[in-house]
Amino acid sequence: MSSASVSSRIPPLLDPYLALPPEASLVLLTSVLGASSNWLVLRFLHRALLGPDASSNASADGDTKVLLVSFMRDLAFWKENARRLGLDLDKLAAKKRFAFVDGLSGLFLPKQRALSGRGGEKILNSSDLTALYGELQQAIQSLGDAGRVLLVVDQLDLVLATGGDRVDAVGLGEMLLGLREHVHATVLTLSADSPLVSVQQTPLETDHAAFLLGMAHQADLIMSLRLLDSGTARDVSGVVRITAGNQTGEMDQGTQQRVEEKELLYFVGGDGGVKVFERGQ
Numbered sequence: 001m002s003s004a005s006v007s008s009r010i011p012p013l014l015d016p017y018l019a020l021p022p023e024a025s026l027v028l029l030t031s032v033l034g035a036s037s038n039w040l041v042l043r044f045l046h047r048a049l050l051g052p053d054a055s056s057n058a059s060a061d062g063d064t065k066v067l068l069v070s071f072m073r074d075l076a077f078w079k080e081n082a083r084r085l086g087l088d089l090d091k092l093a094a095k096k097r098f099a100f101v102d103g104l105s106g107l108f109l110p111k112q113r114a115l116s117g118r119g120g121e122k123i124l125n126s127s128d129l130t131a132l133y134g135e136l137q138q139a140i141q142s143l144g145d146a147g148r149v150l151l152v153v154d155q156l157d158l159v160l161a162t163g164g165d166r167v168d169a170v171g172l173g174e175m176l177l178g179l180r181e182h183v184h185a186t187v188l189t190l191s192a193d194s195p196l197v198s199v200q201q202t203p204l205e206t207d208h209a210a211f212l213l214g215m216a217h218q219a220d221l222i223m224s225l226r227l228l229d230s231g232t233a234r235d236v237s238g239v240v241r242i243t244a245g246n247q248t249g250e251m252d253q254g255t256q257q258r259v260e261e262k263e264l265l266y267f268v269g270g271d272g273g274v275k276v277f278e279r280g281q
Contacts, residue, residue: 009085010043011276013264017242018047020064020150021185021220028219028245030192030212035225035238037189038073038081039266039274041154044187046085048150049092063147065096067139067183071103072155075121084272093121097147101139107162127163129175140182148184157190160207169211176215188215192224219245221259228265237268240276 010018021027027044031037048064068078078100079089092098099122106123122139124132143149156176160167180186190212197209216222224241244259267275 009046011274013276017221017223018043020048023184025185025220026218027187027221028215029187029189030224031189032193032226035227037225039268040223041152041189042081042085044152045082046087049087049097065143065147065149066152067099067143067149068152069101069103069136070154071158074102074105075100081272096144099139099143101136127159127167129167129171133175133178136179137182150185151179151183152187154189156188157208157211160211161204169207169214172211173214190215221245235267236265238266240264240266
């Protein structure tokens with residue numbers, strides 16, 4: 001395996017931020033239209049399940065397990081893109097190191113409901129927060145008692161957008177806080193497009209802004225993706241800004257090293273490979 005291949009899987013500049021977060025911490029990934037967080041989520045999965053060495057089959061973080069909950073993308077999407085990084089999610093699911101909760105198909109495609117529970121996959125059928133909490137708690141327990149569980153929740157704000165009067169920012173935040181008590185750490189992705197967080201003319205915009213702000217205040221680490229201020233470029237997909245949150249600001253429990261805040265450029269290739277570099281490189 002070439003060093004270029006390894007770098008495209010886990011870019012060296014990002015590796016320190018992808019390590020298993022300290023216990024009870026929250027990592028917030030924000031994205032905007034045109035600057036998706038998919039590639040970053042996949043690299044959190046890779047780092048947690050395979051460790052820093054892309055050629056290794058064992059996680060450097062020990063018996064780390066991952067529960068991926070996605071409200072925007074189905075399991076087929078994650079499996080296909082994880083395979084490009086050398087991650088076999090089916091094999092990891094068989095070993096009870098990975099589980100997936102589909103928050104998209106069962107809520108919007110009723111015919112998919114019968115598939116719930118197949119091959120380590122759980123399909124949600126209700127956006128009611130009480131039911132949602134119960135289903136996700138069961139999914140965490142399905143990974144067993146041994147090992148640390150990293151909870152990765154992709155686009156939880158979709159529940160806010162589709163739940164109607166039954167779901168508000170406070171209730172959704174409380175549900176997530178309850179789930180965090182049952183896992184080692186949490187990675188959360190949310191949309192931060194300007195119309196959702198700046199205008200606030202509708203109840204949804206107000207709720208979304210409140211939820212995003214609340215999660216940012218709770219986060220230990222924030223990684224924000226956006227497009228270039230100058231527009232598009234052939235060799236740059238966007239910008240990732242890394243900032244310490246309002247909590248410990250520590251990424252390594254052993255060394256107590258504080259987060260080094262920085263702004264980096266990234267490029268996502270057609271094959272799924274990613275390059276991350278500093279301005280001027």
